[in-house]
Every structure is written in structure tokens, then in C-alpha cells.
Amino acid sequence: MRSARAVAHTNIALVKYWGKRPPAPGLPDLNLPAVGSLSLTLDRLRSETTVGPSDHDLFTLNEGPGPADAAAKVFRHLDRVWQAAGHAAARPPCRVASVNHLPTAAGLASSASGFAALTLAAAAAFAWDPGRAALSALARRGSGSAARSLWGGFVRLERGSQPDGSDCRAYPLHPASHWDVRLLIAHTAKGPKPVGSTDGMQRCRETSPYYGPWVETSEADLAAAEAALAARDLASLGEIVEHSCFKMHACMMATRPPLVYWNGTTLEAIRAVWQARAEGLVGYVTSDAGPHVKVLCPSDQADALAERLRAVPGVQAVEAVAPGPDPHVEVLP
Numbered sequence: 001m002r003s004a005r006a007v008a009h010t011n012i013a014l015v016k017y018w019g020k021r022p023p024a025p026g027l028p029d030l031n032l033p034a035v036g037s038l039s040l041t042l043d044r045l046r047s048e049t050t051v052g053p054s055d056h057d058l059f060t061l062n063e064g065p066g067p068a069d070a071a072a073k074v075f076r077h078l079d080r081v082w083q084a085a086g087h088a089a090a091r092p093p094c095r096v097a098s099v100n101h102l103p104t105a106a107g108l109a110s111s112a113s114g115f116a117a118l119t120l121a122a123a124a125a126f127a128w129d130p131g132r133a134a135l136s137a138l139a140r141r142g143s144g145s146a147a148r149s150l151w152g153g154f155v156r157l158e159r160g161s162q163p164d165g166s167d168c169r170a171y172p173l174h175p176a177s178h179w180d181v182r183l184l185i186a187h188t189a190k191g192p193k194p195v196g197s198t199d200g201m202q203r204c205r206e207t208s209p210y211y212g213p214w215v216e217t218s219e220a221d222l223a224a225a226e227a228a229l230a231a232r233d234l235a236s237l238g239e240i241v242e243h244s245c246f247k248m249h250a251c252m253m254a255t256r257p258p259l260v261y262w263n264g265t266t267l268e269a270i271r272a273v274w275q276a277r278a279e280g281l282v283g284y285v286t287s288d289a290g291p292h293v294k295v296l297c298p299s300d301q302a303d304a305l306a307e308r309l310r311a312v313p314g315v316q317a318v319e320a321v322a323p324g325p326d327p328h329v330e331v332l333p
């Protein structure tokens with residue numbers, strides 16, 4: 001094997017992924033989503049991962065020792081890539097160094113860019129190139145949203161229907177240059193989320209009365225969002241973005257016990273965006289399995305909306321991020 005480095009950018013879902021298909025009998029858990037999703041890859045916010053030979057498995061995160069639970073996930077994923085590359089023999093020991101250029105301390109997920117960069121770096125280190133579609137399906141095994149970070153710009157992750165997951169992969173819809181939009185990220189809390197997305201999704205599927213309707217209505221949201229995106233119709237896209245977000249959170253809140261990822265500031269920040277919109281500014285909110293508020297807006301509205309968000313008590317920081325590029329992979333000497 002050789003050493004390789006990959007840089008992959010994180011993404012934010014405009015039409016959300018929430019919920020997994022239960023594993024088919026006799027097959028391993030392939031991490032198959034119950035719904036498709038549509039995302040925007042982000043500029044600047046990225047993971048940079050190097051995979052190379054070593055005399056024992058070693059994982060560093062942000063230049064320090066990686067936490068044991070993260071290391072276990074990383075090496076389990078390396079095993080998947082090694083086996084997918086067709087090797088029957090045991091995987092050679094590897095050194096994995098990952099650096100997140102993301103405000104992880106503020107609780108923004110690094111799993112999307114992290115597993116995308118790890119998949120790309122590992123495949124290159126193992127001198128295996130099955131194409132980005134196959135690598136997207138492999139990245140999905142680590143984290144659903146990671147499948148979308150294999151491309152820049154606007155990306156769709158197909159739900160697929162095959163039990164073996166072969167048709168469950170992302171594909172690019174439009175490059176970053178398609179639309180001069182911004183995503184504002186308003187940080188409303190520090191620290192990790194209380195319930196991880198895998199546990200939350202399972203609990204939601206098992207107990208939320210809204211889970212069935214959530215799954216049944218998602219394909220229509222995707223089709224409408226895709227059409228609005230192609231037409232660069234922000235009013236139509238924004239309406240679906242907000243609907244998908246609130247429908248997901250309603251489904252989460254109706255879980256037993258309830259899954260409430262928001263705090264008081266989350267709601268105040270959402271209200272501030274809606275108030276700004278009533279006054280003529282253009283921006284649409286979304287939020288994931290955490291308390292931060294993200295706002296999709298035209299680039300010329302970003303400064304004014306960011307100012308409104310910074311004025312909300314409890315908002316700690318606001319950053320504006322442009323659509324981001326494809327990942328980058330290089331084999332190291």
C-alpha cells in the first residue's frame with residue numbers, strides 16, 4: 001500500500017435524511033436510508049485525512065490522539081474499504097491522520113466530510129479506483145450524509161430499493177457555480193448533541209406516529225426541490241427546505257421519549273429570520289440533529305441576515321459559507 005491524502009467538504013441537507021431501513025435478514029447492516037436527500041456541499045468546512053502504512057493501527061484527530069470510539073469506527077471503515085477492494089487477506093496496519101477544519105467544538109457534525117475523506121484516502125492508499133459512485137455508497141456505510149460529500153455543489157442521495165444497497169448512492173445535480181447562494185450557520189450552543197443520529201433515528205422509527213408519513217412524503221419533496229433548484233427558484237426551494245426541516249423535527253419531537261434537538265435560542269433565531277423575511281429580506285431556515293440554525297439565502301442578503309442573527313441573544317457566532325468544491329485526492333510520495 002501507499003500513502004494518500006483526501007480533502008472532502010461537509011454538506012448540509014436542504015431536503016433531509018432521517019431514518020434507516022431495517023437491515024435485510026442475512027445481510028450485514030448496510031446503513032441504508034429510508035428516504036433520499038438533497039444537499040449543498042459547503043466551501044471551507046472540510047476534513048483532511050491521510051492514510052498510510054504503519055506497523056500498527058494508529059489514529060490521530062486534529063493532531064492529537066483520536067478518541068477510542070472514533071478510532072474503532074475509523075478502522076472498521078478501513079476494513080470495509082479494504083474488503084470492497086477485493087482483498088481476502090487481512091488489512092495491513094494503517095496510520096490515519098484526520099484534521100477537521102470545522103467548528104467541531106461548536107457541535108457541527110464532522111461525520112459527513114470525515115467519512116468521505118477517509119473513504120477517498122483509503123481507496124487511494126489501497127490503489128483501488130472503483131469510481132466516485134461506488135465510493136459514495138461505501139462512504140454511506142460510515143455515515144449516511146457522507147455519501148453526499150463525494151461531490152461539490154448540489155447533490156442528491158438516492159434512497160434506492162435494492163436490499164444490498166447497490167442503488168443507494170449519491171450523484172451530483174449541479175456544480176457549486178450553478179447558484180450564488182450562501183448558507184449562514186448560527187451557532188447556538190457548545191458541546192455534543194445529547195442523542196446521536198443513529199440512536200435518534202431508530203427510536204423515531206420505532207415510536208413516532210409521524211415516521212410513516214415522513215417517509216411517504218419525502219420523494220415528493222425531493223422532486224419539487226430538484227425542480228426549484230434547476231430553475232434557481234429560491235422562493236419555491238426555500239418553502240420546501242423549511243417544510244422538510246420542520247417535518248423532520250415534528251417527527252423527532254413525537255418520538256417516545258421526545259427527541260428535542262433545539263434550545264430556546266434556536267427558536268428565537270428562526271423567528272428572527274422569519275421577521276427579517278416579513279420585512280423583505282430573503283432567507284430560509286433549516287436545522288439538523290442539533291441546536292444550530294442554518295439559513296439558505298442569496299449572496300447579497302447574507303450580510304444583512306447575519307447581522308439579524310447576531311443580534312439574537314444566545315447566538316454565539318454566525319458564519320456565511322458559499323457552495324463548496326469537489327473533494328480532492330492525492331497520492332503522497
Ligand code: PMV
Nearest residue numbers: 013016017144145197288289
Ligand atoms: O449522516 P448522519 O447519520 O449523521 O445523519 C444526518 C442526519 C441529518 O443531519 C439530521 C440530516 C441530513 O440529511 O444530513
